[in-house]
Amino acid sequence: MNKWLFFIFTIILTSIFGVVYIIQMNTSPAITYFPIDEETSFTYSDSTLELISEQGYDSYEIDWESNSQSDTQMYLRQDASLLFDNGRLRGVRSKWVQGTDTIHLKETLISEDSSFFQVISFHHGEVHYPNDEIKSIHQMSNDHLYVIDSPTTPLDAFKSAEDEFQIEWQILLDRTKKQQLLYHWHDLITHFNISADSYMSVPLTKLVRYGNEPLPSMTQEQTDKVIGRLWEGLYKNYIVPAANTESNELVSYVPIVLFDKEMEHLLVLFELNGKKEQLIQNYSF
Structure with a gap:
């Protein structure tokens, strides 16, 4: 018995x-692309970076925020935000909430030395209709901030250079970031044996322009679908693994997006914690 x-x-x-x-x-966080819902939209979406204060002799505090609101409560709202420091991934934050219209992400971080910070965020909403019909909306937002932390000058921060001193630092920080990223992207393209001439390359941090501007030889409707599916793959294969990595072990740089000039597919190349990755998205219009 x-x-x-x-x-x-x-x-x-x-x-x-x-x-x-x-x-x-079935309830694990994920961003899933569905046909765009023309009946709903975002009332606002933004990302911001601000210098808050100096922390001691050789460090300072940065405020990193991402906010979005849809015009109605949705079955699921999700936002993901990535922060890069001189081209290197500094942090990832994401949040998903059911039955809401608003997502708010806020992080305060301590940094040191002069840096060029960039943030890009993806705002997503999932709408459920009767008869199992599901649609979605999405938007991107971004921001940047130059911080000058030099022993010989007061701590300074700006988004657009306004004097000769800031112009010199902006040129220096832009050049430093560009050189590092070009070397990194060339290494990835070589590793995967890709013919760079066959693609239009766009750094992930510059992808925001295609939220309101169609990709070459595409309509805005086609572009919205491509961007939505791109972030779906990026969330699963880059954002979630990065978010689950301890900050002191996180090593990655701005991913590069390669759009096939024949309009058949795109590639996303990145390296995360020493592992090189290539995401392939075939177009289906």
């Missing part, structure tokens, strides 16, 4: 764990 009770108890316990596992798998 005791053996039968133990056997039944084991089966019940296994079933419970199985159900919990399935539920967890």
Whole structure:
């Protein structure tokens, strides 16, 4: 009798764990592209970087925010934000909430030395209609901030240079970031044996322009679909793994997006914690 009770108890316990596992798998955070909903939209979406204060002799504090609001409550709202420091990934933040119209992300971080900070965010909403019809909306936002932290001058921060001193620092920081990223992207393109001449290259941080401007030889409708599916793959393969990495172990740089000039596919190249990755998205219009 005791053996039968133990056997039944084991089966019940296994079933419970199985159900919990399935539920967890089905509710894991993910960004999924669905056809664009023309009936809803974002009332606003933005990303901001601001210098808050100096922290001691050789460090300072940065405020990093991402906000968005849709014109109605949605089945699911999701935002993801990536911060780069001189081209290197500094942090990833994401949030998903059911039954809301608003997402707010805020992070305060301590940094040191002169830097060019860039943030890009993806704002996403999922709308469920009767008869299992699902649609979505999305937008991108970005911001940047130059911070001058020099022993010989007061701490300074700006978005657009306004005097000769700031212009010199902007040129220096832009050149430093560009040289590092060009070397990194060339290494990735070589590793995957890609013919760069066959593609139009766009750094992930510059992708925002195609939120309101069609990609070459595409309509805005086609562009919206391509961008939505691009972020779907990026979220799963780059954002989630990066977010699950301890900050002191996180090593990555701005991903490069390669748009095939024949309008057949795109590639996203990146390296995360020493592992080179290539995402391929075939177009289907």
